[in-house]
Amino acid sequence: MLALLAFHAAAFEGSQQREGVTLTSRDPGDALDATMRGRIIETFFSAYLRERADFHPGAPTQARIVIDPAYDGVAFVGEGDGAATITINPGWLARHPDDVDLVTHEAMHIVQGYPxxxxxxxxxxxxxxxxxxxxxxxxxxxxxxxxxxxxxxxxxxxxxxxxxxxxxxxxxxxxxxxxxxxxxxxxxxxxxxxxxxxxxxxxxxxxxxxxxxxxxx
Ligand SMILES: [Zn+2]
Structure with missing residues (x-):
């Protein structure tokens, strides 16, 4: 019975929908704890839904957040798997745990969507x-x-x-x-x-x- 309780770091992947916007979150290395993950997702929806409504209601309804320990910047927006993707360096969040509004800045880049x-x-x-x-x-x-x-x-x-x-x-x-x-x-x-x-x-x-x-x- 105990042999079944083999805990190991598992890849996290989840999807949430709010007001017609779907956010898929991926954390392949399970780098963020559940509290930080929740704060990041909450900050995304809080910012993106209002930024989108105020500036560009036609902005994407699909977005992704990817946690990537191999990325050595802070965060950036690009396209991945056909959806606007915010890539975040978990090391930055570990050193600056209150800087979750970096997501608010990046979410605005998705709303901008300039050519x-x-x-x-x-x-x-x-x-x-x-x-x-x-x-x-x-x-x-x-x-x-x-x-x-x-x-x-x-x-x-x-x-x-x-x-x-x-x-x-x-x-x-x-x-x-x-x-x-x-x-x-x-x-x-x-x-x-x-x-x-x-x-x-x-x-x-x-x-x-x-x-x-x-x-x-
Ligand atoms: Zn920027």
Whole structure:
């Protein structure tokens, strides 16, 4: 009887559906404990359903999260098995257990679903700035991770510094011009983004808008 109780690390695979969105989670090496796995899944649904509803209701209804110890970054989004896939390094979560809102940033990349990345039509700084703007807006517990958009501008930073620096600029700009981020996101997805869009939406060219933002900091 005892011989049957052979415990060993088993691959985890599960699937959950909420509001028409199916998330498949795979953790082949069983790297996350059940609590962390639950937090990751909860954070995904909490963020993705709202990001999707607010920015792109046509965004994928199938998503995957894959835990990959061989990946040495933090997390990234790509395609795998025909579904938008968030790959996460479990080592990062082991060292930063409160950084679960990295999923909120990555989930926004699935919502974005832009046709290109890092060129004039889809600048990388803006893609990452929007994802961090979304992390701030839809995150469950950014404070626990010590994560926040900066309230000050440092020497050498620009509108196109990207990530949190651009995210804070977008948040301020959205406050001045409601609907701006949604318009930028839609233009990036539809392939007609250009610097002129900032002028159309705010009455100011991008460098002038940044200068106005810097004055308030
Ligand atoms: Zn990103």
């Amino acid at each position: 290109e990345y890092a060129n004039e039509r889809v600048p990388g700084w803006l893609v990452e700035g929007i994802a961090d703007y979304a992390r701030d807006r839809y995150g469950r517990d950014n404070a626990a991770a010590g994560w926040a958009l900066p309230t000050a501008v440092k020497d050498g930073q620009r509108f196109d510094t990207g990530y949190r620096v651009t995210g804070a600029f977008l948040k301020w700009s959205e406050g001045q011009h409601p609907g701006l981020v949604k318009a930028l996101d839609a233009a990036l997805r539809e392939g007609h983004y250009g610097p002129a869009l900032w002028t159309q939406r705010t009455g100011m060219a991008l460098p002038a808008l940044w200068a106005a933002y810097v004055k308030t900091r």
